[in-house]
Amino acid sequence: MSHANAPFSQAEYQRRLAKTRAAMARAGLDAIFVTDPSNQAWLTGYDGWSFYVHQGVILTMEGEPIWWGRYMDMMGGRRTCWMQHDNILGYADHFVQSTDVHPMQDLAVHFKARGLDKARIGVEMENYYYSAKANSVLVAEMPDAEFQDATALVNWQRLVKSDDEIAFIRKAARITDKVVRTAIDRAAPGVRKNDLVADIMHAGITGIGDDWGDYPAIVPLTPSGLDATAAHLTWNGAPMREGEATFFELSGCYRRYHAPLSRTVFLGQPPDDMLRAEEAQLEGIAAGLEAARAGNRTCDIANAFMSVLEKHGIERSGRMGYPVGLSYPPDWGERTASIRSEDETVLEPGMVFHFMPALWMESWGLETTETILIRDTGAAEPLCSIDRKLFVKT
Amino acid sequence: MSHANAPFSQAEYQRRLAKTRAAMARAGLDAIFVTDPSNQAWLTGYDGWSFYVHQGVILTMEGEPIWWGRYMDMMGGRRTCWMQHDNILGYADHFVQSTDVHPMQDLAVHFKARGLDKARIGVEMENYYYSAKANSVLVAEMPDAEFQDATALVNWQRLVKSDDEIAFIRKAARITDKVVRTAIDRAAPGVRKNDLVADIMHAGITGIGDDWGDYPAIVPLTPSGLDATAAHLTWNGAPMREGEATFFELSGCYRRYHAPLSRTVFLGQPPDDMLRAEEAQLEGIAAGLEAARAGNRTCDIANAFMSVLEKHGIERSGRMGYPVGLSYPPDWGERTASIRSEDETVLEPGMVFHFMPALWMESWGLETTETILIRDTGAAEPLCSIDRKLFVKT
Numbered sequence: 001m002s003h004a005n006a007p008f009s010q011a012e013y014q015r016r017l018a019k020t021r022a023a024m025a026r027a028g029l030d031a032i033f034v035t036d037p038s039n040q041a042w043l044t045g046y047d048g049w050s051f052y053v054h055q056g057v058i059l060t061m062e063g064e065p066i067w068w069g070r071y072m073d074m075m076g077g078r079r080t081c082w083m084q085h086d087n088i089l090g091y092a093d094h095f096v097q098s099t100d101v102h103p104m105q106d107l108a109v110h111f112k113a114r115g116l117d118k119a120r121i122g123v124e125m126e127n128y129y130y131s132a133k134a135n136s137v138l139v140a141e142m143p144d145a146e147f148q149d150a151t152a153l154v155n156w157q158r159l160v161k162s163d164d165e166i167a168f169i170r171k172a173a174r175i176t177d178k179v180v181r182t183a184i185d186r187a188a189p190g191v192r193k194n195d196l197v198a199d200i201m202h203a204g205i206t207g208i209g210d211d212w213g214d215y216p217a218i219v220p221l222t223p224s225g226l227d228a229t230a231a232h233l234t235w236n237g238a239p240m241r242e243g244e245a246t247f248f249e250l251s252g253c254y255r256r257y258h259a260p261l262s263r264t265v266f267l268g269q270p271p272d273d274m275l276r277a278e279e280a281q282l283e284g285i286a287a288g289l290e291a292a293r294a295g296n297r298t299c300d301i302a303n304a305f306m307s308v309l310e311k312h313g314i315e316r317s318g319r320m321g322y323p324v325g326l327s328y329p330p331d332w333g334e335r336t337a338s339i340r341s342e343d344e345t346v347l348e349p350g351m352v353f354h355f356m357p358a359l360w361m362e363s364w365g366l367e368t369t370e371t372i373l374i375r376d377t378g379a380a381e382p383l384c385s386i387d388r389k390l391f392v393k394t
Numbered sequence: 395m396s397h398a399n400a401p402f403s404q405a406e407y408q409r410r411l412a413k414t415r416a417a418m419a420r421a422g423l424d425a426i427f428v429t430d431p432s433n434q435a436w437l438t439g440y441d442g443w444s445f446y447v448h449q450g451v452i453l454t455m456e457g458e459p460i461w462w463g464r465y466m467d468m469m470g471g472r473r474t475c476w477m478q479h480d481n482i483l484g485y486a487d488h489f490v491q492s493t494d495v496h497p498m499q500d501l502a503v504h505f506k507a508r509g510l511d512k513a514r515i516g517v518e519m520e521n522y523y524y525s526a527k528a529n530s531v532l533v534a535e536m537p538d539a540e541f542q543d544a545t546a547l548v549n550w551q552r553l554v555k556s557d558d559e560i561a562f563i564r565k566a567a568r569i570t571d572k573v574v575r576t577a578i579d580r581a582a583p584g585v586r587k588n589d590l591v592a593d594i595m596h597a598g599i600t601g602i603g604d605d606w607g608d609y610p611a612i613v614p615l616t617p618s619g620l621d622a623t624a625a626h627l628t629w630n631g632a633p634m635r636e637g638e639a640t641f642f643e644l645s646g647c648y649r650r651y652h653a654p655l656s657r658t659v660f661l662g663q664p665p666d667d668m669l670r671a672e673e674a675q676l677e678g679i680a681a682g683l684e685a686a687r688a689g690n691r692t693c694d695i696a697n698a699f700m701s702v703l704e705k706h707g708i709e710r711s712g713r714m715g716y717p718v719g720l721s722y723p724p725d726w727g728e729r730t731a732s733i734r735s736e737d738e739t740v741l742e743p744g745m746v747f748h749f750m751p752a753l754w755m756e757s758w759g760l761e762t763t764e765t766i767l768i769r770d771t772g773a774a775e776p777l778c779s780i781d782r783k784l785f786v787k788t
Binding site: 047048049050051052072073075076078079080093094096097098123125126127128129130131132133134135136149151192193194195197198199201202203204205206207210211212213214215218219221226227229230231232233234236237317318319322329330331333335338340342360 | 441442443444445446466467469470472473474487488490491492517519520521522523524525526527528529530543545586587588589591592593595596597598599600601604605606607608609612613615620621623624625626627628629630631711712713716723724725727729732734736754
């Protein structure tokens with residue numbers, strides 16, 4: 001076992017494997033093929049920007065996981081995974097983006113060589129990195145295997161974080177504090193948005209002391225004015241203007257772990273309806289944090305928030321949060337539970353959510369959010385330490 | 395038509411629609427559903443970090459394209475697309491990451507409402523943002539439609555760039571020069587890699603004058619020493635060391651257009667085998683540029699490079715380049731032609747490639763690459779202006 005660069009102890013990886021195998025047993029699976037880069041990293045330590053070609057992890061009920069990818073990325077696997085090099089496999093370069101052959105043909109050979117040609121195999125049908133084509137080729141290559149949808153099977157095992165993982169998220173949260181503070185301090189009329197984003201990124205990647213900054217799974221979202229009525233615009237080169245609100249949705253990243261936070265900055269005097277919305281939002285967040293305790297459900301958080309907003313005469317439905325931790329682009333959410341009224345996931349200590357009750361109104365947006373840790377007892381702990389309010393700069 | 399924020403003229407979008415429809419006609423398609431974010435942006439101007447949920451563009455043989463996505467991102471569509479707001483559609487939030495319902499059910503309603511229930515519809519079977527699940531739901535919802543694989547149909551229309559696009563790529567190349575220059579100047583023993591990456595990102599996003607920097611579709615790849623034997627490692631917090639090579643694979647980005655470039659920096663005296671490889675690589679690149687001319691084929695570039703390397707006793711096979719232009723994560727390549735010996739795409743003026751004949755050896759990596767423009771006559775034009783060599787800093 002090399003383990004030179006994998007970020008966690010062997011005990012932590014064994015914990016993850018045991019947990020995942022228990023879920024596989026419950027699902028009646030002999031093996032899973034995991035394409036989500038976050039799941040790959042969580043199981044094996046693999047870390048590289050190579051998910052734009054087909055790659056994944058084979059996990060059976062025994063032995064080490066097997067990382068499989070492009071030959072040149074196998075070298076990256078040797079540098080970052082904890083497994084023996086025999087369990088890090090590479091396929092030839094002519095498979096890459098070919099219309100004649102497909103990497104899944106190579107993968108099928110490895111499945112068969114391990115006696116899995118008639119196995120029950122779980123695949124992540126709903127994942128960015130498992131294309132419709134990949135599935136059709138793999139199924140055709142293995143006519144005797146039984147494929148099942150195992151979307152989010154591994155993701156659900158990631159929901160409750162270990163102490164080691166929480167320590168990483170706390171480091172990410174310190175970096176988040178730094179980047180959000182940078183955004184708030186630098187925001188001023190006339191400052192070009194891209195120059196501000198450059199400072200935000202610089203602050204995040206320099207990190208704090210020995211805790212160097214990694215790339216967040218989502219780039220800074222920093223829209224102003226009418227652009228802030230939309231949820232996911234990035235930035236441009238326009239200067240910030242008096243009389244506009246800008247929301248900053250940002251995260252520090254420590255070794256792929258995240259702690260997102262949003263704050264809104266208003267340059268000048270905010271309109272009355274925004275100030276009223278701020279009051280309702282802050283009261284609603286406080287109610288949500290109180291409801292975010294072990295034994296309650298995700299919907300209780302959403303309902304606590306919404307009932308406060310309703311009292312203030314503001315309508316807000318939809319999803320208002322999701323678990324966070326280890327992630328790769330394009331999403332820093334874990335895609336399992338959601339903080340919304342339809343979701344009844346029971347909260348347990350060690351779960352970490354981005355509680356995200358943003359308000360996107362007709363002429364402005366107001367994002368004030370927290371990354372929160374579910375504790376053994378009591379209300380959830382917000383992991384960042386930036387004041388929770390609308391920042392008004394006059 | 396709003397067109398407030400879309401980056402190109404109406405004539406340019408009409409050119410793109412006409413080209414795409416001609417390809418649809420050749421493929422016998424009535425409609426396509428485009429999920430590749432780059433294709434969406436190329437056709438409609440849509441620009442937001444929302445591709446982590448299902449969204450896409452419906453294009454039929456007549457009228458404006460239709461952008462379809464999550465309701466909150468429809469607001470972003472109104473801010474960035476050139477079409478009328480009637481042609482920007484949003485689905486309800488309870489579809490997001492639900493296990494009970496799927497956004498493709500909403501999409502099918504729109505297809506049917508437009509009389510496309512029996513249409514021949516092209517879908518991008520091999521794309522990050524069209525999952526195996528999305529395909530299976532859409533096909534099940536529209537039993538009378540005939541689905542065809544239209545992977546890369548739009549991407550191929552993007553291969554020859556318009557003058558407007560080349561102007562954008564030239565702006566990106568100026569930003570690339572700035573970021574690569576920053577990397578080379580800052581590299582020194584003891585400098586932490588993440589601090590250097592922070593400076594690289596800062597340089598790129600501040601941009602040059604009015605040409606503000608956008609986020610590149612791939613984060614900086616900056617591995618040193620043994621890590622540089624792998625192709626796609628990013629960075630960590632370790633200090634750079636005397637006696638090691640570090641390659642920098644970087645791109646500036648101007649309004650989603652890219653011009654990637656790699657250079658390698660050696661701190662100290664490089665080993666002889668690296669210097670010999672450098673000589674071969676530079677001679678090979680020069681030969682490749684000579685072969686990269688209109689009327690020749692992509693394989694001619696690869697073969698020209700490889701025959702020089704062979705002469706020097708170095709084996710290098712595999713893919714060594716791809717077209718670049720408009721891109722979103724996780725890849726800045728266009729995923730159509732490849733510069734490799736199996737690929738016979740005929741070169742035309744206006745094509746832009748990242749010519750990428752990197753050498754990953756047993757104990758080091760040497761990346762020297764160019765973004766090149768195929769000209770009307772003569773050898774290809776390298777678009778960046780950083781000296782083409784191994785940078786030795788003693």
